[in-house]
Amino acid sequence: MEEEKKMIQQLKHAKSKEQxxxxxxxxxxxxxxxxxxxxVLCHEDADDVLQNVFIKVWNGVDGFREDSSLxxxxxxxxxxxxxxxxxxxxxxxxxxxxxxMLASVEADRFFDADELQLKLQEAILQLPERQRLxxxxxxYDEMKYQDMSAILETSEGALKASYHLAAKKVVDYMKSCDxxxxx
Amino acid sequence: MKEEKLLxxxxxxxxxxxxxxxxxxxxEDRMSMxxxxxxxxxxxxxxxxxxxQPVLALAACFVLVVLLxxxxxxxxxxxxxxxxxxxxxxxxxxxxxSYVGDxxxxxxxxxxxxxxxxxxxxxxxxxxxxxxxxxxxxxxISGIEVD
Numbered sequence: 001m002e003e004e005k006k007m008i009q010q011l012k013h014a015k016s017k018e019q020x021x022x023x024x025x026x027x028x029x030x031x032x033x034x035x036x037x038x039x040v041l042c043h044e045d046a047d048d049v050l051q052n053v054f055i056k057v058w059n060g061v062d063g064f065r066e067d068s069s070l071x072x073x074x075x076x077x078x079x080x081x082x083x084x085x086x087x088x089x090x091x092x093x094x095x096x097x098x099x100x101m102l103a104s105v106e107a108d109r110f111f112d113a114d115e116l117q118l119k120l121q122e123a124i125l126q127l128p129e130r131q132r133l134x135x136x137x138x139x140y141d142e143m144k145y146q147d148m149s150a151i152l153e154t155s156e157g158a159l160k161a162s163y164h165l166a167a168k169k170v171v172d173y174m175k176s177c178d179x180x181x182x183x
Numbered sequence: 184m185k186e187e188k189l190l191x192x193x194x195x196x197x198x199x200x201x202x203x204x205x206x207x208x209x210x211e212d213r214m215s216m217x218x219x220x221x222x223x224x225x226x227x228x229x230x231x232x233x234x235x236q237p238v239l240a241l242a243a244c245f246v247l248v249v250l251l252x253x254x255x256x257x258x259x260x261x262x263x264x265x266x267x268x269x270x271x272x273x274x275x276x277x278x279x280x281s282y283v284g285d286x287x288x289x290x291x292x293x294x295x296x297x298x299x300x301x302x303x304x305x306x307x308x309x310x311x312x313x314x315x316x317x318x319x320x321x322x323x324i325s326g327i328e329v330d
Contacts, residue, residue: 018215022211022215025210025211025214026211029207029210029211030207033202033207034200037200038198038200041200043200043201043202043203047206051213051214051217054214054218055217055218055221058218110200110201110202110203111199111200111201112199112201113198113199113200114199116193116194117194117195117197117198117199118199119194120190120194120198121198121199139187139190139196140196140198142196163184164184164186167184167186167187167190168186170186170190171186171189171190
């Protein structure tokens with residue numbers, strides 16, 4: 001906590017900003033990348049969004065009010081950037097948005113999944129975006145509901161219900177595909 | 184939760200997403216480069232152009248004055264008119280023709296009807312005004328803005 005405060009002060013100070021920012025990027029890049037990647041699916045898109053997130057952090061750190069932790073603030077920016085990106089993609093998308101997303105992830109040379117993993121991504125894509133977000137944060141990142149609550153500004157109870165519902169939908173979808181025996 | 188357990192058992196927690204080799208190792212450097220580019224873009228180019236605008240305009244004036252004294256104005260306009268025929272030529276001719284029409288005093292000097300020794304300060308100012316106007320026309324054609 002003390003270290004985080006120190007980092008924030010350094011980030012807000014012109015002389016130490018660059019070095020502190022580099023340290024911040026080093027500490028958070030992987031976690032934020034995977035958080036974004038699971039939402040936007042393609043590596044190139046995830047890379048773009050991640051860079052935009054850090055640019056926003058660079059430009060906005062002076063106004064960071066510190067009423068949440070740095071970790072929460074960064075995840076919030078990453079989440080909003082990912083959702084904005086998906087919204088733009090949806091607007092530009094001709095035809096089925098989910099199909100296009102799935103096709104782009106299958107074509108991504110940095111996606112090396114077996115049939116079951118691909119099917120799971122397909123099932124996750126059927127979920128509404130906020131639910132998809134909750135599912136990914138819990139299932140893949142194994143994030144605590146308390147942290148998720150701070151990032152998504154939603155009550156823990158609502159998040160638990162959302163995750164439960166999402167997991168059920170995913171399993172039902174996979175069962176419906178008769179891809180594997182889930183009973 | 185039984186659904187989650189089932190998924191973890193059957194599919195696991197690996198999403199299958201990968202990153203290029205050294206992606207994370209080189210990320211800070213790429214990020215720094217991108218930030219420098221953005222900061223540079225925001226701070227410098229406009230300033231450089233603005234900084235050099237008067238110098239460029241002054242240099243153009245100087246070159247023009249030298250040219251005008253070395254070659255008669257009509258010879259200059261003729262040589263300009265001989266440039267290859269394309270859309271730009273029409274624009275240049277238009278500017279040159281307006282120059283000839285609006286530069287009465289320069290014409291007189293070029294034609295030898297008025298000597299520079301006979302000119303007073305006011306005449307010189309008028310002549311500079313005529314030349315500046317001509318440079319602005321040329322700048323308009325070349326796309327450079329002059330204050």
